[in-house]
Every structure is written in structure tokens, then in C-alpha cells.
Amino acid sequence: MLSKASEYLCPCCGGSVKFDSGIQKMKCPYCENVYEVETLEAYAEDLKKDGTDDSEWDQSEQVFDGEEQGDIKVYRCNYCGGEIMADLTTSATTCPYCDNPVVVLSSLKGQWKPEYVIPFKLDKKRAVSEFKKHLLHKHFLPKPFKSIEHFDEIKGVYVPFWLFDSDINANIRFKATKVRTWHSGNYDYTETSYYSVVRGGRMAFEKIAVDGSSQMPDDLMESIEPFDFKEAVPFNTGYLAGYVADKYDVDDHKSVTRVNNRILHSVDNAFKNDVRGYSSVKKEGGNIDYNTAKAVYALYPVWILTTKYEGKNYIFAMNGQTGKFVGDLPLDKKKYARWLGFGTLSCTLLFTVAGMIMSYLAH
Amino acid sequence: MKKTLRAVIISLAAAALISCLPIAVFAEEAEIPEETSITAPEQTEDAEQSEESALSLDGHVFDGADALLAPQETDLNNSLETLKSDVGVDVKVLTVTDTEGMSMKEYGEKYFGELEVSGTGMLLLFNKTDRSYGVTVGDELTDIFTEDGVSNILPYLVQELNNGESYYKSFERFATICRVYVEQSELGEPYKNELRVVDRAGLIPDEKEQELLKKCDEISERQSVEVTIVTVNSIGGRTSREYADDYYDYSGFGIDDTRSGILLLISMENRDWAISTTGLGISYFTDKGQEYMVSEFKGYLSDGDYYKAFDMYADLCDMFITEAKDDRPYDVDHMPEHSLVPFREVAFEKLITILPASLILAFIIWLIICTIEKHKLTSVHFKGQADDYIRKGSFVINQRNDTFLYKHTTKRYNPPSESSGGGGGGSSSHSSSSGSSHGGSSGHF
Known part of the structure; x- marks a missing residue:
């Protein structure tokens, strides 16, 4: 299976551009230029038409289709050249070596292509x-x-x-x-x-x-x-x-x-x-x-x-x-017992005193 | 019949001499109802027969006047035998139709000897013709049955007879009175009816008894309601309630016609207490009121602090009578606001009821609090439904069919409750063995 990964390059400085959830746009972390998503998409298309292989994964990638490693795929980051191991289901990740975003295009094509996306709003x-x-x-x-x-x-x-x-x-x-x-x-x-x-x-x-x-x-x-x-x-x-x-x-x-x-x-x-x-x-x-x-x-x-x-x-x-x-949180069992114990004790004391005072008044 | 008696007299002359001079008391005030004054001739034979059989000196009943039916005679004989074995007093009952010209006293003394009544025995003589009673008391019993004491009993018996009571009942009552007198004198004190506090069981020191007596006398006279206390070691085979009623009846208590009063009986045998109310006392001391009184002093009884218990009883009686006269008797919806018992004395008792209740309540409250707190740690759940995704306005119900199928009815018995609620209260009363009406309650301490 061939996989393609894409990253969006900044038309200005050539760095990897990331989606900024705060402004809901693409932003280059290096030159801080801001682009519309569509702009970069079109730009990437243009680059592809250029016939450059830069934006694609190495075709000679290794595919581990053996039983033991059936779910693992190895990609090569086309930015730093590092090998990235990822699940078969991964369609976007970050290169562990150069921290550049990586998108696996083959995981997003055909039947794998989502129709909609709700972009991140919160960082x-x-x-x-x-x-x-x-x-x-x-x-x-x-x-x-x-x-x-x-x-x-x-x-x-x-x-x-x-x-x-x-x-x-x-x-x-x-x-x-x-x-x-x-x-x-x-x-x-x-x-x-x-x-x-x-x-x-x-x-x-x-x-x-x-x-x-x-x-x-x-x-x-x-x-x-x-x-x-x-x-x-x-x-x-x-x-x-x-x-x-x-x-x-x-x-x-x-x-x-x-x-x-x-x-x-x-x-x-x-x-x-x-x-x-x-x-x-x-x-x-x-x-x-x-x-x-x-x-x-x-x-x-x-x-x-x-x-x-x-x-x-x-x-x-x-x-x-x-x-x-x-997200479920752990329970402090000792504290639970302490609360139940001391709470019951002090409450008992309170009720008893109140009860005694009341019965004294009614006596 | 007279001949037979005479024969008995002769044969027993020696025995009569042995017994010392008995004392005798008589009462002859009974009115003579016409229908009983004539003895039916056909009964004479039977009467003679029964007398012959009765004159075997082992028996207690010599029914010369044929006042009793055969089974009644047997019953009376049995109860007198029981009395003899219980308290050692040999009571014999002799009924006649005339006294051969002698006075009741002479006749009684004569037959006291002839019937071999011992020094620890008594002879009850009954003249059926004029319905008069006479009692001859053995010399060893004169301490218990003083002339005064006996003269209290006889008019009472006559009065009850005139009220329509049967002879049999009357004789049985005499036996009961004898028992009371003897039992009350178990400590060797002669029975005195004027004492409102009698501590036969020796529960309180003498000087305290005197104090208490003064107090009860003062309250009784001021309120015109008898406030009395009696303690005994044993009440024989009767219930504490019966004993209390009888004691009150036969002790000559009562300031006016209604004999109004209240009696507290303490019997140490089974640690019984009983309250008997009479006359106005019945309405002054309602069932709920008595319950309250007992709850106040019962703790002292249980602790053996008898003087305090009796002292409080007297105070409570005073308070209850005053309240009944001023306003209305203490009852279900009208209870004393404050207890006479100092709080510190009931504090521990209150504490051991309040403490566990507090503990349970506190535990439940904190278990709820802790469960809520614990629940806060969990926020991951399956949704189960899809309510978030219902398109607005898309929900349309276009068919509604409600079809009645069947019904069934169940019923549960639920009578209107009697004791609960403000409507209850009041005093319940009953008749004592003497036929007089009493209120009261009893229990153990």
C-alpha cells in the first residue's frame, strides 16, 4: 500500500505551517504569516503540479506487512528524513525528530476521505x-x-x-x-x-x-x-x-x-x-x-x-x-473513610447536644 | 333442725369451754324485703338434710337457713378452706332463720364454741329472717379484727346485700375482707383504716413514713380527695389491681359519699405497682394522666428510692387534683408542661435514646454526602440516548389510542383508630369485687 503524506509549506519562508485553532487559520510558526486553509491547499496543488517530489512520502518506504507488525507502518519525514512509525489508522501526526506536522494523504483518500471536519477551536x-x-x-x-x-x-x-x-x-x-x-x-x-x-x-x-x-x-x-x-x-x-x-x-x-x-x-x-x-x-x-x-x-x-x-x-x-x-479520577479511600468517620462523629455529637438541649427545654 | 343443733351443743360442750371468751360484733340494720322473710315450707326438709351433712365439723359452711344452693355451698367451703391454708384463719359461716330468743351476740358466742371454732378462727353468723350479720372473733385474732375494724365491715356487707347482692356473694366478700385484714396485719400491726400511708413491706424508714403520712393527710384534707399509699410484701392470689381496689374499699377511705380518692399499691412479691381510683378520682386521674404519673416516679421505684417515689406521687396527685378542679383533668391533649423529676436524673436515659438516633441520622447524612462527593470523581458514562440530535420540531404524534382494558379493586380493613389522635383520652373504669366502681392501672417496676 502506498502512502502519501503531505505537509503544508509556508509560501513565504518554506517552513511547516500549522492550523491555529485560535484564529481558525493556518499560521507559519517561523515567519508568523497567516494563510487561509484554502489558499495553502491551492498552493500545495500548485506545488504538486510543479512535479516536485518534495511534498510526497518517499515511494520506497518500507511496509511492514508481516503478522507481528501488521498495524505498524514506517514513513520517512520528508522534512528531516527521520523514520516515523505510526499506526495504520494514523492519518496525521507530528514528526518526533523535527516536530513538523505530517499528514498521511493515503489515509485521507477515497473511502478514507472525511466529508466534514469540525476544526479545533480550543488549544x-x-x-x-x-x-x-x-x-x-x-x-x-x-x-x-x-x-x-x-x-x-x-x-x-x-x-x-x-x-x-x-x-x-x-x-x-x-x-x-x-x-x-x-x-x-x-x-x-x-x-x-x-x-x-x-x-x-x-x-x-x-x-x-x-x-x-x-x-x-x-x-x-x-x-x-x-x-x-x-x-x-x-x-x-x-x-x-x-x-x-x-x-x-x-x-x-x-x-x-x-x-x-x-x-x-x-x-x-x-x-x-x-x-x-x-x-x-x-x-x-x-x-x-x-x-x-x-x-x-x-x-x-x-x-x-x-x-x-x-x-x-x-x-x-x-x-x-x-x-x-x-475523565474519571482516582478515589482517596483513606480520605473517604476519614470524612465518613469524622463527619458522622461530629454530626452525632451535634445532634446529641441539640437533642439534649431540646429535651431539657421540654422537660 | 333445732334438736339436731342442740345435740351437737351437748356433745361439744367441753370443746366450747376450752376456747377462751370470744368477742362478738353484730349488725342488724338490714331491711327485710318481704319476699325473703317467708321461708317456703317445702324447703325445710332439704334444709335439714343439708345442715346434717354440713354439721360434720370439718366443713366451713353451716347453712341452717338454706341460703345457698348446693354448688354455692361447695364453692364457699372451698374458698374458705383456701383462706385457711393461705393465711391461717379458720372462718366458719353459720346461717340460721332465728336465734332462739338469744341476741345475735349470745347466739354467735354459743355456736362459736359448739362448732369448735379455734382461737384463730371466726364465725360469721347470718340470720336469714331479718338479714342481720354477726361476727364472733377468736381471741387470737382480736388484734387484727378489732371491734372498730369489724364494725366497719358489717354495715358494708348489709348495704351490699340490700343493693341486691346474693348471700353467696356476701359471704365470699367477707372471706375476701378477712384475707385483706390478715394480710395487712402480717407485720403484726393491727389494721387501722385511718392511715393514708401504710408501709407494710417496710420500704421506707419510720420517720419518712410519718412525713409522708403528714403530707398525704394534708393533701387529702385540703383537696377532699384521699391520697393514699400502701406497700405490702404479698398480695396473695389476686391481681394487683384487685388488691388495690379491695384495699381501698375495705379500709374505709373516702371523705364524702363518693369516697373519692386514689391509692398507690406497691407489692414487693413481684414488684407490682397498681393505682386504684375511686369516685371523683376516676375522672381526675385519666388513663393518660396515670401513665404520665407512673412514668414520672417509676424510675425511683426501680432504683429502690421509695421515699422519693412516694413523695413525688403525693406531689403529682396534688397537682393533678388541682388541675382537674381549676381547669380540666390532665389528659391526652392536656399534659403537664414540665416534669417534676430533675432533668439530671433522666439525662442519662434521654442520652441513651438520643445518642443512637443521632448516630444513625448522622451516618446516613454523611454517607449521602460522601457518596455525592465520590460520584463527582466519575464523569465518563455512556449516553444511552440521542436526545441531543433530535431535529427541532420533527417530533409529531399522529395517533393516540387509549383503550380501557379492565380494573380491579382491593380493599384493606382500616377502622378509624381509637387511641390515637386528640379524640381519645378519658378514664376507663371497672367494678371491684365489692361492686364499687374504680379506675386504675397497674404494672411492674
Whole structure:
């Protein structure tokens, strides 16, 4: 398999240009010139027409297609010549030697070409500060964890998402009850009336995002939802410069199960909310017609931070568009026990004293 | 019948001489209802037969006047036998239709000897014709059954008889009274009905008893309601409530016709307490009121601080009577605001109820707090639904079918509660063995 990687060269100084999330444009870190993404795209096309090989990966790259290293590919950075090892799914990364951004073109072509991308809006600094904020007001977080400055990795990742549009037609049957109670003679009466309640209707879902990368934990990705698709732009490799990008390795057919499951719950809830005036409502059956359109492939911006604490890996994710920050934190078990113990003790003391005073006054 | 008796007299003359001169008390105030004054002739034979059988001197009942039915006679005999074995007093009952011209006293003394009643025995003589009673007391019992004491009993028996009570009941009552008298004199003190505080069980020192007596006398006279206390070691086979009622009835308590008063009985046998209220006392001391009183002094009883318990009982009685007269009796929705027990004495008790409750409450509160705090550490979850992606306005319900299927009804028995709520309260009352009405409560300490 041939792979092409591209980097965007500054038309001014020839340095590698990166996407700047702050100004939503391409910016050369050397001469600080700012370019529109489209400009550089066109410029790169022009350069290609020049027939230069500079912007392409060496054709004689080594391909490790053996069983042991089936997922690893080796590229040569065409800026410094260093060898870059990357996953097969990697479509954008940074050269570890010269820190220049590298985009693997072959991972972004044909079926691998995303239709949309939501460019990063928030930068690395914001991710770090959101991390600090994430640690605030967490009383059971171990103290040493709070002072963590070092991250094993902070990377802005364009995560592949499948976007599903779905029109559904549903008929849902509920069993509902109405309960009436009254008192007569020496008896309490409880009358339960049972109803079969059917609701039919339709609903439409737009751009339900499902994580298409097996490397990204699905729950982590669902936790930083939602992304605002209105800010998505047609895909352009320019946006990838300076970030890590993956290509999907979970196809849309596999993802559709997860989508339908989520749709089902939303539909159930919405239809159930329409059943009003009953004491209890329980879904009994029904059918849902999923009219799911072909999935759209898009890249969404996510900041991933990883760190180690007491031998355990902790992974955090921030929505690169909205800043929503998630990640499970470790529990300080001793502190938990201390709080529960001292809290209970002091509260007991307080209540007892108050109780004694009250009973003294009432005595 | 008379001949037979005479024969018995002769044969037992020697025995009569042995017993010392008995004392006798009589009462003859009974009115004579017409229908009972005539003895039906056909009953005479039966009466003679029953007398013959009764005159075997082992028995207790000599029903010469045929006042009892055969089973009643057996029952009475049994209970007198029980009385004898319980308290050692041999009570014999003799019924006649005339006294052969003798006075009740002479007749009683005569037969006291002839029936071989011992020095620790008593003879109850009953003349069915004029419905009069006489009691002859053995010389060893004169300390217990003083003339005064007995003269209190007889008018009472006559009165109850006139109230329509049966002969059998009347005799049984006499047996009960005897038992009370004897039991109350177990410590060798003669029974005196005027004492409002009687510490037969010896729970408090004498000088304290005197103090208490003064206090009870003062309260009783000021309030015109008897406030009395009695402690005993044993109450025999009766319940503490019965004993308390009987004690009050037969002790001649009561300032006016209603015999209003309250009695606190302490029996050390099973550590029983009982309260008996009479007359106005019944309404002054409601069930709830008594519950409150007992809760106040019961702690002292349990701790063995009897003087304090009794002293507080007297104070509480005074307080309750005053409140009942001034306003209305203390009851469910009207309780004393402040306890007479100093707080420090109940502090520990309060503490051991408040402390565990506080502990549980505190633990639950902090478990909730800690769980919330712990939960804050977790922020990664599967979404489960897709609500974020619903296109605005796309949700349309175009079919609604609500079909009634069936219904079923369950019923649960739930009568209006009686004891709870403000409507309850008041005093419950019952009749004692003497037929008089009492309120009261009882328990252990």
C-alpha cells in the first residue's frame, strides 16, 4: 500500500505551517504569516503540479506487512528524513525528530476521505487549564494527583466519527394504570384501572455522532458530546496540520447498532412523555421503523490527556469545540473513610447536644 | 333442725369451754324485703338434710337457713378452706332463720364454741329472717379484727346485700375482707383504716413514713380527695389491681359519699405497682394522666428510692387534683408542661435514646454526602440516548389510542383508630369485687 503524506509549506519562508485553532487559520510558526486553509491547499496543488517530489512520502518506504507488525507502518519525514512509525489508522501526526506536522494523504483518500471536519477551536493551553478546573472541588481526589503537572501525553486528536441521519416512524404500545383510592366504612379501597395506550408518530434525528475509532473508548467520546455540527466545514487536510488524526477502523455498519439503540431510548422517552394522566406507564411493545440514511464520515476535534498515578493510567478528554472536559479520577479511600468517620462523629455529637438541649427545654 | 343443733351443743360442750371468751360484733340494720322473710315450707326438709351433712365439723359452711344452693355451698367451703391454708384463719359461716330468743351476740358466742371454732378462727353468723350479720372473733385474732375494724365491715356487707347482692356473694366478700385484714396485719400491726400511708413491706424508714403520712393527710384534707399509699410484701392470689381496689374499699377511705380518692399499691412479691381510683378520682386521674404519673416516679421505684417515689406521687396527685378542679383533668391533649423529676436524673436515659438516633441520622447524612462527593470523581458514562440530535420540531404524534382494558379493586380493613389522635383520652373504669366502681392501672417496676 502506498502512502502519501503531505505537509503544508509556508509560501513565504518554506517552513511547516500549522492550523491555529485560535484564529481558525493556518499560521507559519517561523515567519508568523497567516494563510487561509484554502489558499495553502491551492498552493500545495500548485506545488504538486510543479512535479516536485518534495511534498510526497518517499515511494520506497518500507511496509511492514508481516503478522507481528501488521498495524505498524514506517514513513520517512520528508522534512528531516527521520523514520516515523505510526499506526495504520494514523492519518496525521507530528514528526518526533523535527516536530513538523505530517499528514498521511493515503489515509485521507477515497473511502478514507472525511466529508466534514469540525476544526479545533480550543488549544492545548485551554485543555491544561480545563484539566486543572476539572480537579477543583473534588474532595476525595488524592492530594498528589492535584499537583500533577506532567502528562504522559497531551494531543489534539481528530477523532473519526460516523454521523447518522435518521427518520423514524414509530408505533409504541404502553400499559398504563390509573389508581383511585377511597375510604368507605371500615375499609380502604384501591381501584386500579388498566389501559392499553398506543402512540404513533414520527421523529427525526440529525447527525448522531458515533465514534469510528476503536482506539478511543466509546464512553469517553459519548461523554464529551455533543459537538455542534453547524460549525463543521467540508474536509480539508489543512486543518489536520499540527494535530493527530485517525482514520476510522469501525465501519458504519457496525456503528449503526449503537445508533439505533440510542435512538430507541430517545423515542421511547419522547413517546412516553406524551402519555399523560396515568399513575404508571410501562412500555409493552411496538415497532420502530428506522430510516437511517447513509452515514457521513467526519472528523471531530478532541484533546486527549493521559497521565499515570500510582501505576494506573488515567485518560481525560476535552471536546475541542465546546471545552467539555471529562475523565474519571482516582478515589482517596483513606480520605473517604476519614470524612465518613469524622463527619458522622461530629454530626452525632451535634445532634446529641441539640437533642439534649431540646429535651431539657421540654422537660 | 333445732334438736339436731342442740345435740351437737351437748356433745361439744367441753370443746366450747376450752376456747377462751370470744368477742362478738353484730349488725342488724338490714331491711327485710318481704319476699325473703317467708321461708317456703317445702324447703325445710332439704334444709335439714343439708345442715346434717354440713354439721360434720370439718366443713366451713353451716347453712341452717338454706341460703345457698348446693354448688354455692361447695364453692364457699372451698374458698374458705383456701383462706385457711393461705393465711391461717379458720372462718366458719353459720346461717340460721332465728336465734332462739338469744341476741345475735349470745347466739354467735354459743355456736362459736359448739362448732369448735379455734382461737384463730371466726364465725360469721347470718340470720336469714331479718338479714342481720354477726361476727364472733377468736381471741387470737382480736388484734387484727378489732371491734372498730369489724364494725366497719358489717354495715358494708348489709348495704351490699340490700343493693341486691346474693348471700353467696356476701359471704365470699367477707372471706375476701378477712384475707385483706390478715394480710395487712402480717407485720403484726393491727389494721387501722385511718392511715393514708401504710408501709407494710417496710420500704421506707419510720420517720419518712410519718412525713409522708403528714403530707398525704394534708393533701387529702385540703383537696377532699384521699391520697393514699400502701406497700405490702404479698398480695396473695389476686391481681394487683384487685388488691388495690379491695384495699381501698375495705379500709374505709373516702371523705364524702363518693369516697373519692386514689391509692398507690406497691407489692414487693413481684414488684407490682397498681393505682386504684375511686369516685371523683376516676375522672381526675385519666388513663393518660396515670401513665404520665407512673412514668414520672417509676424510675425511683426501680432504683429502690421509695421515699422519693412516694413523695413525688403525693406531689403529682396534688397537682393533678388541682388541675382537674381549676381547669380540666390532665389528659391526652392536656399534659403537664414540665416534669417534676430533675432533668439530671433522666439525662442519662434521654442520652441513651438520643445518642443512637443521632448516630444513625448522622451516618446516613454523611454517607449521602460522601457518596455525592465520590460520584463527582466519575464523569465518563455512556449516553444511552440521542436526545441531543433530535431535529427541532420533527417530533409529531399522529395517533393516540387509549383503550380501557379492565380494573380491579382491593380493599384493606382500616377502622378509624381509637387511641390515637386528640379524640381519645378519658378514664376507663371497672367494678371491684365489692361492686364499687374504680379506675386504675397497674404494672411492674
